[in-house]
Amino acid sequence: MRHPELLPAFCVAFAIELAHLRWILLTQWRCRGCGDSHLKCECKPAWVKLLL
Numbered sequence: 001m002r003h004p005e006l007l008p009a010f011c012v013a014f015a016i017e018l019a020h021l022r023w024i025l026l027t028q029w030r031c032r033g034c035g036d037s038h039l040k041c042e043c044k045p046a047w048v049k050l051l052l
């Protein structure tokens, strides 16, 4: 790779974007069961719990 110094920066940007998407998922999406956000929901599916 010609620019190895860019790799850490890319990894940091990727991690930040993942955290951002996770935050949107938890705060903006509404549960179909109880209508609450996934952050407060008690009946969320197992794959959502794995993200917490």
Ligand SMILES: [Zn+2]
Pocket: 031, 032, 033, 034, 035, 036, 041, 042, 043, 044
């Ligand atoms: Zn729910």
